[in-house]
Amino acid sequence: MLERIGVIFLLQLCFAGSSSAGVSYESLILRDDPVLWWRFDYQRSVDGSVAYDEISNYNSYYDGNTSIVTGGIDGGCGWFNGNLAGVELGSELRSRLDASKAITVEAWLRCADLPASGARPIFATRINAAYAGMEVIIVNAGGSCRIQVGARSTLSDSYQTAYAPFDSLGQWNHLVCVSDFANGKVIIYLNGQEVTETSVQFGSRLYEVGAAVTQTDQIARDCSLNNFYRGWLDEVAVYNRALNSFEVLEHYRAAIAEEPACLWVSQAFSASTYKDVFYGSPSLAILPDGTMIASHDYFGDGVALWDPTERWRTAISKSVDGGNNWVELAVVNRIYWASLFEHNGDIYLLGVNKPSGSIVISKSSDEGLTWSLAYNNNTGLLFSGGFDQTPPNYTTGSATILKHNGRVYRSFEDRVYNSQTIGQFKALVVSADLNSDLLNSSNWTMSNKVEYNLADTPPEWGATLPCWLEGSMTVDTDGQLWLVERFNSYPTTDKAALLKLSSDGTVLEWDVNAPDAGFIDMPGGMHMFTTRYDSQIGLHLALVNNNTDSSGDKPQQRNTLSLVSSENLIHWRHIATILQDDSLLSWEDSVALAGFQYVEWLFDGDDIVFVSRTAYDGAMSYHDSNRITFHRIENYQRLFTNCGNWGYDPMDFNFDCIVNLKDFFEFDSHWLN
16 A cells, blocks of 8 residues: 555656646546545544545544455545445535535446345435435346436435446446436436436425435445445545536546455465365464465365375465465475474474374474474474373364463363263463473473363353363463463354463463453454564554454354454454455355454564465355465554544555655655665
């Protein structure tokens, strides 16, 4: 995004005060004098933040997890997820349209979903009470989709509609809809051309608003909040007059709509081509010279067909350019659900040798090319598991590696197999002195094992299989060690559990009634997450699959990834939506088929980098991931800078909420040199 803004700024510097044969899209819109114009460029888009109007600082705001993404006209556009996303316009628009001879609504749209039933609203305003004034929606009629424009001139007027065929998915379209009250017609333009003109009988030659409304105006959702648009919108403008065909064509020809940016920087591994084999347990390490090492394992019915000695294996890849490109290096056998970490230039994989198996560790001293194997207690076999389902049955997911006070910590679980608690896990933590031989089991310590007590489950959760698993180790500002456990509270969502670990790593405690522990409300707490402490801003951070589904019946949702923070590990708040699935699917299908999950992340200078177990574009389900993707959140601390609801000005290059000479120097360092 900074690159794109920099180009725009440079062009403005080069051409300021000069004439040009071409006329910019921005100049044309301003010339034609809309009453409101939303460009969806560069500002914050967290719920409640201002949706900036280019004309008059109109009081509108983002809601329902709307995102501003790269693409569209002049750099940015709005992504609306089809779930709750929209722009809340309030009720002030009525006064700006009152007594108009016509209303024109203009937008660029790139649909990700077309309705099989219901509607996909683009724009809606109320004339009085809950009565529609003018609406632009996409509907399905008899199996064919079409643009529908509805309008009335007065409260007593009958609602007049006009239609135009529309079946475009995944392509930008320029749409202009005119309700001409003075001349009794509705005109729809698509991509610069008039596609329909419908004569209608309006009750008045002017748009006459009523005394008050009971519903507010909206972009990308209807005023009753029952129907939602899914896709991209840009350059939404509203005029209190009729644009003519020449103006419409000029607008269309002046704009170049860019495709939305890819959701990830790169794929750390080639997409899965094995039948019924999926990618799991992503992990990431950064070496002192900046080299990145990523890993993943495999799961699915197809794995059972592999040779037993190679079934539980972990793949390794390497990047030397900050994650932009990757080379697949090795496959390490007999290690699974493993987490990477670096120490003294060596790389380690800490996991199990198989599901419900032994805890093992492997080491590489050549940047991931070759690896040791855990044959015995001197070569990485740390804690032996039982045979078949005989205890102990060590299990895990890719979990946070914590280094603190010269020790390394990681959580595991011992799975319990019996009729009373099937699916239960005993939480535990292993640790070792970082200066010891980490392949020697005698240097490792295991805490006591804490089995979850089903009686501790709040009955109001209605949890069908309550248990904790896949915990994340962290430390607070007082040096207290904590295990933050993912908690399966299904169908209730966004719960986690806090367990306290002694300083020597031997005593793990759970107290459901402790004021500083027990259960916590944590967005995304029902899914695997990694927590880390940022000492610069004094906050614990996590990337989570928070539940945003409006229906309340999709607790499995993983198609959204968010950054959350906490000062004390107990009270968490949503900071920013980082990823939302943008597949050409309905919201319901997106929840079922897309996921950004089991994210492992690290600090990388001013950035956060992470790898995701990603199900996208062809995955069999949200769970059956077909990619390991690499992502970067540039200058992540800007998300915590308090610029008020307005967010950042496009020229605020150093994200300090002030546009001054420091921004020019920042621009100069990136571009003019």
